[in-house]
Amino acid sequence: MPVTTQKILFRNISILDSTGADPYPGDVLVDNDRIAAVGTVDPASAEGARVIGGRGRTLMSGLCDAHTHFTWNNSADLDGLGTLPVEEHLLFAIESAKTYIDSGYTMCVGAASAKPRLDVVCRDAINAGRIPGPRYLANGPEVAVTGGALVKGITWFADGPEEMHKTVRKLIEIGVDQIKLSMTGEEITGTQRAEDTHFSDEEVAAAVTEAHRRGIRVCAHARSAESVKMCVRHGVDIIYHASFTDAEGMDMLEAAKDWVFVAPGINWLVATLYEAESFGFPQEAAEAVGYKKELEIATEGLREMHRRGIKLLPGGDYGFAWTPHGTYARDLEHFVERLGFTPMEAILSATALGGEIMLRPDELGKVQPGYLADLLLVDGDPLADITILQDHDRLHYIMKDGRFHKETEPAPAQA
Numbered sequence: 001m002p003v004t005t006q007k008i009l010f011r012n013i014s015i016l017d018s019t020g021a022d023p024y025p026g027d028v029l030v031d032n033d034r035i036a037a038v039g040t041v042d043p044a045s046a047e048g049a050r051v052i053g054g055r056g057r058t059l060m061s062g063l064c065d066a067h068t069h070f071t072w073n074n075s076a077d078l079d080g081l082g083t084l085p086v087e088e089h090l091l092f093a094i095e096s097a098k099t100y101i102d103s104g105y106t107m108c109v110g111a112a113s114a115k116p117r118l119d120v121v122c123r124d125a126i127n128a129g130r131i132p133g134p135r136y137l138a139n140g141p142e143v144a145v146t147g148g149a150l151v152k153g154i155t156w157f158a159d160g161p162e163e164m165h166k167t168v169r170k171l172i173e174i175g176v177d178q179i180k181l182s183m184t185g186e187e188i189t190g191t192q193r194a195e196d197t198h199f200s201d202e203e204v205a206a207a208v209t210e211a212h213r214r215g216i217r218v219c220a221h222a223r224s225a226e227s228v229k230m231c232v233r234h235g236v237d238i239i240y241h242a243s244f245t246d247a248e249g250m251d252m253l254e255a256a257k258d259w260v261f262v263a264p265g266i267n268w269l270v271a272t273l274y275e276a277e278s279f280g281f282p283q284e285a286a287e288a289v290g291y292k293k294e295l296e297i298a299t300e301g302l303r304e305m306h307r308r309g310i311k312l313l314p315g316g317d318y319g320f321a322w323t324p325h326g327t328y329a330r331d332l333e334h335f336v337e338r339l340g341f342t343p344m345e346a347i348l349s350a351t352a353l354g355g356e357i358m359l360r361p362d363e364l365g366k367v368q369p370g371y372l373a374d375l376l377l378v379d380g381d382p383l384a385d386i387t388i389l390q391d392h393d394r395l396h397y398i399m400k401d402g403r404f405h406k407e408t409e410p411a412p413a414q415a
């Protein structure tokens with residue numbers, strides 16, 4: 001097949017470039033998979049380009065979800081994650097991948113796969129162009145110590161440093177990009193307390209040493225104060241939740257802010273507390289097991305982390321009945337409404353920091369020359385109203401790698 005060059009010129013757009021600069025009017029030229037020019041485009045270089053008339057709409061980077069589960073199946077029955085047959089489960093994961101990119105997400109960090117190879121297979125199929133989806137860093141089953149599974153049937157167990165080494169090696173053999181340690185409980189389980197820490201220092205150290213030896217990162221479900229400190233002490237790269245971070249943990253996070261990422265998964269707490277009633281978990285029940293207290297303490301801690309410049313990323317553990325796939329951008333609203341981010345800061349967290357957590361800060365997450373063309377053309381100004389990113393109808397164009405995943409031009413009569 002001949003290699004065809006493909007140029008696309010976005011003309012007369014508001015450029016939200018994720019450098020922190022205010023949006024400015026201009027044009028953006030995409031040449032094959034890369035952004036070639038931003039702001040002023042030399043007409044000669046745009047010759048032969050397909051032109052998209054922007055009419056002032058916002059052009060921005062695709063979004064990143066730092067805590068993704070393709071395999072969470074929108075169910076209220078958590079145990080069903082373990083019992084769902086692998087064939088149906090793969091189909092669901094493929095649909096989730098499509099839902100992410102349909103929602104404007106071009107970068108996702110896998111935070112555990114309900115069956116060993118589902119994440120890896122989806123990642124490889126996306127990369128091969130066989131199925132639509134975001135750029136994906138795949139995970140495996142979460143690793144817990146005996147008795148520490150949050151959901152039945154989706155966990156691998158390891159006790160003591162020796163078994164940690166071996167389990168991490170098995171996960172690397174599957175082909176994962178990162179390892180998930182499930183270090184604390186979670187109140188909805190009814191038996192595992194969020195503030196209980198299951199892992200020993202030796203176990204965390206062994207898992208991280210083994211993973212890092214092979215260039216694989218480690219992420220952790222870490223709600224308790226002690227688990228957050230353990231993560232920092234032993235170099236866990238991505239800390240999920242961090243709800244009960246104490247003063248000492250806060251100082252440790254601040255000292256580690258050059259390398260550590262925190263992704264609180266804040267929508268899980270909000271929705272589990274306020275929106276799970278019709279799925280059999282009313283607010284009184286959520287409050288009784290401590291979700292209200294956890295949300296209050298977590299909110300205060302996360303606001304402090306933001307003040308101290310610790311890298312906080314959206315990504316909300318989506319894929320339960322009350323946090324269904326496709327509603328991912330609610331996290332950005334929570335960052336603004338609850339955590340005190342400006343809309344610009346929330347967007348930088350979901351884009352520029354997304355490029356960092358994907359380990360490609362020089363080519364993902366910004367609208368800059370030389371970056372990969374992962375772009376959204378949004379109807380409206382997300383800085384004026386961050387919630388418009390939740391409305392898929394306002395994501396008129398979605399591009400990944402210079403190719404349109406979606407291109408919808410509303411009829412002129414409605415414009």
Ligand SMILES: [Zn+2]
Pocket residue numbers: 067069111112317
């Ligand atoms: Zn999760």
